[in-house]
Structure formats: C-alpha cells, structure tokens
Amino acid sequence: MKVPRPGTVITIESYKHDGTRHRTWDKTLVLHNGRRLIGGNDRVLVTEADGRQWITREPAICTFTRGDWFNTIAMLREDGVYYYCNLGSPFRWKNGVLTYIDYDLDVKVYPDFTYVVLDEDEFEENRRRMGYPDAVVRHVYQGLRRLKQLIHHRKGPFQPGYVEKWFARYLAHLSGVDRDSLPRT
Template sequence: MAGPAPGTTIQIQSYKHNGQLHRVWENSMVLKGTSNVIIGANDKTVVSESDGRTWVTREPAICYFHSKYWFNIIGMLRNEGIHYYCNIGSPFIFEEEAIKYIDYDLDLKVFPDMTYTLLDEDEYELHRNQMNYPKVLDGILKNNLEYLIHWVRQRKGPFAPEFIDQWYERYLTYR
C-alpha cells in the first residue's frame, strides 16, 4: 500500500467496532505519507459527527498515524504549549483518499508538561460489552495503551521535543 503524497488533502474517518462511521475530519494536509506512517496537519477544519452535528477545530494540529500501532496522536498547538489527544484505535488504512481507523473509545490526554489523563474508560467498557470485543482485542488495546504511555514518558515519536513544531513549520510551507 502506497501512502498519500505530501501536499495532498485527505479526510480522516473514524469508525466504531461495529462498522458505523463515527467522525470525519474534512481537510487534512499530508506532510508525510508512506505505507507505515502518515503525518498530517489541519487548522480550523470541519468535523462531522455521526449524529449530524458539525464543529470546527480551534487550533492547528499535527496528526500522527502508524500502520502497526493501535493508537494515533494529535498534537494541538496552543498558546500555553502543545496539548496531545491520543486515540486508542486500530492501525490506519489509507483508501479512497482517506485515513480510516476504528476508534476504541479510550483516549489519553497529554498536557504540555507531559502529565496525562486517561479518558472514557466507562465508554470503553460500555462498547466492549455492547459490541462484544474479543478478549484478544481487549488485550491488544490495553497493551498499546501501555506502549503509548511509555512513548509519553520517554518523549518518543510525536512527544519528542520539537517534533510537532518541525512538522508545523513544514505545514506552513504548503499554506
């Protein structure tokens, strides 16, 4: 699978385990696109929810997707520093000009000082029971959450100093 070309605009689509479309980010600029990694950026992009509501993102964001990890990472550039929102979800696929992944509810919110909070554990348990997540999937998701926390603690990948700023500078060259 080839990745999208840098400079192209794509959608980001998240689904639920049952195949239902959950959320769509309309316009994200590809900064790096390979079969394993896609790094994108967006700013004030329209987001459509499955219930028909729409909203617009407030700040520039750098999005990191990997084909082997069960999480994706969004670094949001705010005045007080970079805030991260990490989704526990399936590895991405790229098809029909869109990044697609399954959102498994668990989220990790990481603050500029690298402290973090785990979110939506109750929503995860509800959907795990409603959609009958296999035990092996539950284990994969929890292991990847631990791996993600390790990345935060080790300042690895998008949590590395300057990672988000460098990719944001590249984004600005396309605008």
C-alpha cells in the same frame, strides 16, 4: 497500502467496532508518508456521527504510525502543545480516505507531559455491547501501554521539537497556496 504524496489533502474517518461512522475530519494535509503518516490541519470541519458539525480551533499535527493501535493529535495552543490520543485500530485506506476504528479510550496529554486516560467506562460498555474480541482488547491495552511509554520517554510524536518541525513544514506547504485548491485523493 498506497499513501498519498506530501501536499495532498485527505479526509480522515473514524468508525466504531460495529462499522458505524464515529467522526470525520474533512481536510488534513499530508506532510510525510513513510512509516508514519503525518498530517497537519487548522480550522477544519469535523462531523460527528449524529450529524453535528464543528470547526477545530487551533492548528494540529496528526500522527498515524503503521501497526500502532493509537494515533495522536498535537494541538498547538498559546500556552503549549496539548495532545489528544485515540486508542484505535491501525489506520487503513478505504476508497482514498484514511480510516481507523476508534476503541473509545483516549489519553489527554498536557504541555508538562502529565496525562489522563479518558472514557474507560465507555470502553467497558462498548466492549460488552459490541462484543469486542479478546484479541482486540489485548491490542488496545498494549497500545495504551506503548503510548504511555512514548509519553514518559518523550519519544515518537512526544519528542522535543517534533511538533514544531512538522508545523513548520505544514506552514511551508501552505505559504502562497490557497488551501481550498490543494489536490484531494
């Protein structure tokens, strides 16, 4: 899988198991492309499957780790860092766009690292309706367990200073650069 260099702007698309598009983020700046793909964005256009569009309200640091069945979006707000974690397939590149399958379950993590698992009913409904294979269901639940461990032990994107470090790098990339003129893949 060829990953774009840091400083490149990419699009992120999530799909549902049946192949329908779920959500698109139009611009994310690649900050790192090793075992983890780390990106930053702020006030980006998000397009929902039904065509509705909205603009994100705060800067975010997104982390996609190779092989993990989840990704994290750390949102920097005035009262702290909030995380929105999507349970989904490992990311792939499709025609120069980062893609993954969203498997409904989400975890919202608060600045004090308490968290809540969201959309369990949606997961069960789509599991039946779209016929998620047993292997996919196992991967999703293993991803949820791993995600909870990382939160509990403050590892990966939850470790102290992680978000601040990558946000500083995001700002450094943007300083003196017109965001709209950055290269896309």
